[in-house]
Amino acid sequence: MDIKEILEIGENAHKRSNKDLTEAASVLKKEFEDTKNLLIQLSYHLDSVEKCYYQISEEIKSRKTL
Numbered sequence: 673m674d675i676k677e678i679l680e681i682g683e684n685a686h687k688r689s690n691k692d693l694t695e696a697a698s699v700l701k702k703e704f705e706d707t708k709n710l711l712i713q714l715s716y717h718l719d720s721v722e723k724c725y726y727q728i729s730e731e732i733k734s735r736k737t738l
Contacts, residue, residue: 673699 673695681688681696688696 678696678699681692685693
């Protein structure tokens with residue numbers, strides 16, 4: 673099931689079968705969980721990049737004062 677089909681089901685949910693609704697809900701739930709996990713991983717990555725940048729920045733500052 674592609675995103676176009678899911679959007680069509682969402683727009684006409686009252687006219688769709690239980691099977692279509694269940695399938696669309698399942699796909700959307702998986703997409704939600706995948707996206708949530710990706711955002712969490714990206715958040716950890718961003719934290720580590722920020723920490724590394726700060727350490728390098730501090731080292732550069734300390735060398736400039738010498």
